[in-house]
Amino acid sequence: MVTLNSKIPEGPLAEKWSNHKASIKLVNPANKKKLDIIVVGAGASGASAAATLAELGYNVKVYCFQDSSRRAHSIASQGGINATKNYKNDGDSDYRLFYDMIKGGDFRAREANVYRLAEISNNVIDQYVAQGVPFAREYSGYLTTRSFGGVQVSRTFYAQGQTGQQCTLAAYQALMRQINAGKAKMFTRRDVLDLVVINGKARGIITRNLITGEIERHSAHAVVFATGGYGTVYYLSTLAINSNVTAAMAAFRKGALFANPSMAQIHPTCIPVLNEYQSKLTLMSESLRNDGRVWVPKKKGDKRPANEIPEEERDYYLERRYPAFGNLVPRDVASRAAKERCDAGYGVGETGLSVYLDFKDAINIQGKETIAGKYGNLFDLYLKITGINPYKEPMRIYPAAHYTMGGLWVDYNLMTTIPGLYAIGEANFSDHGSNRLGASSLLQCSADGYFILPVTIGDYLADEIKTPKISTDTPEFEKAEKAVKEKLNKLLSVKGTQTVTSFHKRLGHILWSYSGMIKNENGLKKAFKLVSELKEEFWKNVKIPGGLNELNHELEKASRVADFFDVAKLIITDALDRKESCGAHFREEYQTEEGEPKRDDKNYSYVSAWEYTGEDKPPKLNKEELKFKYVKVTERSYK
Amino acid sequence: MNITLKIWRQKNEHAKGKFVTYKLDDVSKEMTFLEMLDYLNEKLIKEGNDPVAFDSDCREGICGMCGLYINGRPNGPKKGVTACQLSMSVFKDGDTITVEPWRAKAFPVIKDLIVNRNAFDKIIQVGGYISVTTGSAPEANSIPVKKENAERAFDSGICIGCGACVAACKNASAMLFIGAKVSQLALLPQGRVEAKERVKTMVAKMDELGFGNCSNTGACEAECPKEIKLTNIARLNREFYKANLS
Numbered sequence: 028m029v030t031l032n033s034k035i036p037e038g039p040l041a042e043k044w045s046n047h048k049a050s051i052k053l054v055n056p057a058n059k060k061k062l063d064i065i066v067v068g069a070g071a072s073g074a075s076a077a078a079t080l081a082e083l084g085y086n087v088k089v090y091c092f093q094d095s096s097r098r099a100h101s102i103a104s105q106g107g108i109n110a111t112k113n114y115k116n117d118g119d120s121d122y123r124l125f126y127d128m129i130k131g132g133d134f135r136a137r138e139a140n141v142y143r144l145a146e147i148s149n150n151v152i153d154q155y156v157a158q159g160v161p162f163a164r165e166y167s168g169y170l171t172t173r174s175f176g177g178v179q180v181s182r183t184f185y186a187q188g189q190t191g192q193q194c195t196l197a198a199y200q201a202l203m204r205q206i207n208a209g210k211a212k213m214f215t216r217r218d219v220l221d222l223v224v225i226n227g228k229a230r231g232i233i234t235r236n237l238i239t240g241e242i243e244r245h246s247a248h249a250v251v252f253a254t255g256g257y258g259t260v261y262y263l264s265t266l267a268i269n270s271n272v273t274a275a276m277a278a279f280r281k282g283a284l285f286a287n288p289s290m291a292q293i294h295p296t297c298i299p300v301l302n303e304y305q306s307k308l309t310l311m312s313e314s315l316r317n318d319g320r321v322w323v324p325k326k327k328g329d330k331r332p333a334n335e336i337p338e339e340e341r342d343y344y345l346e347r348r349y350p351a352f353g354n355l356v357p358r359d360v361a362s363r364a365a366k367e368r369c370d371a372g373y374g375v376g377e378t379g380l381s382v383y384l385d386f387k388d389a390i391n392i393q394g395k396e397t398i399a400g401k402y403g404n405l406f407d408l409y410l411k412i413t414g415i416n417p418y419k420e421p422m423r424i425y426p427a428a429h430y431t432m433g434g435l436w437v438d439y440n441l442m443t444t445i446p447g448l449y450a451i452g453e454a455n456f457s458d459h460g461s462n463r464l465g466a467s468s469l470l471q472c473s474a475d476g477y478f479i480l481p482v483t484i485g486d487y488l489a490d491e492i493k494t495p496k497i498s499t500d501t502p503e504f505e506k507a508e509k510a511v512k513e514k515l516n517k518l519l520s521v522k523g524t525q526t527v528t529s530f531h532k533r534l535g536h537i538l539w540s541y542s543g544m545i546k547n548e549n550g551l552k553k554a555f556k557l558v559s560e561l562k563e564e565f566w567k568n569v570k571i572p573g574g575l576n577e578l579n580h581e582l583e584k585a586s587r588v589a590d591f592f593d594v595a596k597l598i599i600t601d602a603l604d605r606k607e608s609c610g611a612h613f614r615e616e617y618q619t620e621e622g623e624p625k626r627d628d629k630n631y632s633y634v635s636a637w638e639y640t641g642e643d644k645p646p647k648l649n650k651e652e653l654k655f656k657y658v659k660v661t662e663r664s665y666k
Numbered sequence: 667m668n669i670t671l672k673i674w675r676q677k678n679e680h681a682k683g684k685f686v687t688y689k690l691d692d693v694s695k696e697m698t699f700l701e702m703l704d705y706l707n708e709k710l711i712k713e714g715n716d717p718v719a720f721d722s723d724c725r726e727g728i729c730g731m732c733g734l735y736i737n738g739r740p741n742g743p744k745k746g747v748t749a750c751q752l753s754m755s756v757f758k759d760g761d762t763i764t765v766e767p768w769r770a771k772a773f774p775v776i777k778d779l780i781v782n783r784n785a786f787d788k789i790i791q792v793g794g795y796i797s798v799t800t801g802s803a804p805e806a807n808s809i810p811v812k813k814e815n816a817e818r819a820f821d822s823g824i825c826i827g828c829g830a831c832v833a834a835c836k837n838a839s840a841m842l843f844i845g846a847k848v849s850q851l852a853l854l855p856q857g858r859v860e861a862k863e864r865v866k867t868m869v870a871k872m873d874e875l876g877f878g879n880c881s882n883t884g885a886c887e888a889e890c891p892k893e894i895k896l897t898n899i900a901r902l903n904r905e906f907y908k909a910n911l912s
């Protein structure tokens with residue numbers, strides 16, 4: 028059994044981070060030059076970490092599967108990034124952001140981590156502005172903000188609907204600067220397939236060069252995984268089609284704990300599934316709910332065009348059910364409410380699986396130009412994909428898999444249970460509890476990468492200054508490389524009849540049906556059986572053309588899907604264990620009379636941290652008890 | 667609908683490529699262009715053939731990973747879209763569609779429709795940034811930026827680094843790509859400090875990497891999926907002259 032030590036510093040909440048920084052070990056500049064760090068992933072978290080570590084003087088090696096670090100999926104994030112600047116003078120503060128996230132996460136996140144995010148948020152905005160991120164501004168030339176779901180202040184900084192693109196490019200450019208300076212080295216088109224652990228410490232990775240197919244060894248004094256989320260386990264999601272969980276699963280198999288795997292966010296405002304060939308779902312930023320009103324017809328199966336349905340026959344169900352927050356309730360609440368209406372027969376569109384998001388009133392009040400200024404590119408995107416003009420007709424939206432709150436378990440230093448292995452950004456579990464609030468992931472990724480990891484990693488590396496360069500010529504590297512080759516060759520040798528994608532689609536369908544917005548015990552048990560059977564079938568009947576030593580997309584996909592089966596089982600196991608509802612984890616058996624999630628704080632106020640016990644063996648549950656000292660744990664209400 | 671595809675197949679960088687013809691039935695108008703290629707590949711795999719290699723990731727027009735020369739134009743007949751956003755509804759039953767990779771000396775073919783665009787990263791590496799070390803940034807509102815400038819910087823900053831501009835240009839020039847980054851940073855007070863050095867190093871790198879010169883035909887602007895304007899090249903030229911005068 029692993030002992031979980033979250034290493035939360037002593038002292039009052041608002042002083043923990045400063046005290047911690049003041050007391051942890053440091054590495055002096057001369058020694059930093061002798062230390063190598065591997066960063067896997069180059070999105071908002073990985074690129075910012077790699078650039079900052081290189082600026083500090085470490086030798087940094089960065090890996091990603093795309094052809095350039097600029098293409099990490101952070102690039103697609105849309106609506107904004109939170110900070111407690113309080114420029115609007117509307118009563119915002121570090122404590123308020125902290126409280127909103129703790130409550131938004133339905134009291135399943137760590138207080139100390141979340142408070143630290145709030146504290147760092149303003150530095151993140153300062154950093155991005157200095158790097159040239161063109162955030163939205165007032166005529167005065169000063170920065171402006173907007174509101175996001177689950178909060179009552181306006182604290183979200185944005186660059187139209189492409190905030191993530193602008194922030195990611197800023198981090199990318201900072202990394203490119205360090206490459207030019209010779210402090211960082213980039214390895215693109217690489218799949219990281221395994222982690223190498225030597226004497227209990229993370230010392231390297233095994234990669235596959237996606238152009239030549241060569242299996243390579245890379246070593247370092249410490250390894251950072253910034254590999255993003257695994258929402259693609261659902262097949263259709265708002266993630267990139269190559270987003271995956273392979274690195275995290277490799278770490279899991281080598282002893283890192285996987286926390287809260289079942290905590291997956293289904294985002295309420297996505298373009299609905301339009302046809303069976305679809306390869307991904309496109310998000311329509313949550314910021315749209317600032318001005319858009321969500322409704323369905325009051326009459327079941329009303330097939331009239333939206334504009335012909337008179338005002339009094341529309342059910343603005345979010346405003347009706349949640350008068351205090353209205354259209355700005357958190358994502359999990361908005362998603363379930365949409366599903367509830369559609370399941371009850373009030374959904375719109377061909378399939379009845381969508382609801383309206385209407386800008387008519389906003390355009391009437393604020394004018395078309397103002398609305399275009401705020402959402403112009405999102406409206407264009409919507410028009411491009413659906414052929415519907417949101418200036419004239421309401422958008423049709425439906426929930427889609429979007430974000431994973433779960434991920435590798437990390438302590439306050441962002442280190443996993445494997446010494447020397449860190450996880451940052453969406454790949455870790457730390458700050459969002461059971462539901463993430465909008466615009467807080469970019470914040471977390473950037474805080475982790477620019478300001479937290481570069482400090483905390485020193486505490487570990489201070490004891491490594493005498494460790495010479497790590498050789499890749501060791502039995503551990505040998506063994507890991509061999510295992511990777513064997514697994515890939517095994518996949519290639521199946522030579523079955525069904526394509527990788529067909530398996531991925533089936534897996535996604537099982538999870539969406541039984542472990543999506545609403546779960547129950549029978550469904551989850553059934554899903555576990557179905558996934559196990561599908562996994563077996565996959566290893567017997569998958570068909571992968573081509574060989575190992577060439578560019579082979581099907582092999583890449585197969586290796587990812589193989590890991591999706593394992594994480595799917597972990598997701599279901601976790602969902603079965605958690606006999607309560609909280610945030611995005613909604614078990615039908617545990618709900619209030621009004622259909623809201625019913626937490627069980629007495630028995631489930633913990634982070635579930637799963638430990639690998641062997642291939643297809645049930646993982647072992649470790650619990651990190653959550654203690655709330657600075658907030659009153661209450662029923663989460665948005666009414 | 668029925669579609670005939672003529673697709674460039676090339677085993678690797680050094681192999682000689684050729685067009686191969688595929689017939690595809692039951693193509694839905696609802697597919698995107700890449701979903702149509704997925705559909706072709708699923709079929710090829712089932713038949714025991716090698717699928718067509720092409721790049722993509724976000725599938726929503728923002729990562730810049732996809733990019734195909736379709737019927738002689740970057741990303742096909744529709745303006746302002748990437749290949750992943752191109753809907754098959756722009757084609758008709760019976761159409762023949764030619765699909766090629768980007769063609770440019772600086773973007774060698776890796777396999778089939780995949781090219782190597784590392785040259786873009788190399789250009790950014792020599793100056794496409796503001797050199798601010800983490801932690802040294804001043805309070806965000808201490809640098810007011812005219813709303814209009816912030817918006818124009820955004821309009822330049824939305825370049826996705828896809829390379830369609832290079833593929834569209836008969837000289838394979840990267841001026842629109844560089845112009846977009848130089849303009850974004852030059853429009854902001856934070857970026858002015860290094861403006862001269864930046865434009866010089868980036869242009870020098872572009873020449874070194876084998877991109878051609880700009881002869882003002884405007885093909886790049888017409889084919890850019892993000893509709894980055896030619897005014898970015900004008901600003902690049904102005905910045906370049908200014909930098910070399912002083």
Ligand SMILES: Cc1cc2nc3c(=O)[nH]c(=O)nc-3n(C[C@H](O)[C@H](O)[C@H](O)COP(=O)(O)OP(=O)(O)OC[C@H]3O[C@@H](n4cnc5c(N)ncnc54)[C@H](O)[C@@H]3O)c2cc1C
Nearest residue numbers: 068069070072092101104105106107219255452453468469
């Ligand atoms: C459509 C969309 C909109 C969003 N909008 C917002 C928003 O407005 N505000 C907000 O705060 N958040 C938003 N989010 C969430 C946020 O964008 C993500 O959580 C965040 O960007 C994740 O960043 P990351 O650095 O952790 O990972 P990513 O940016 O996903 O990067 C992952 C990196 O890891 C690499 N990688 C992964 N696996 C491997 C492997 N096995 N081998 C090698 N490399 C690997 C990839 O190449 C990539 O470089 C949005 C998300 C989506 C999908």
Ligand code: SF4
Nearest residue numbers: 825826828829831890
């Ligand atoms: S300028 Fe346009 S075409 Fe050129 S790389 Fe940028 S987005 Fe692509």
Ligand code: FES
Nearest residue numbers: 723725730732750
């Ligand atoms: S796949 Fe990202 S732009 Fe087309």
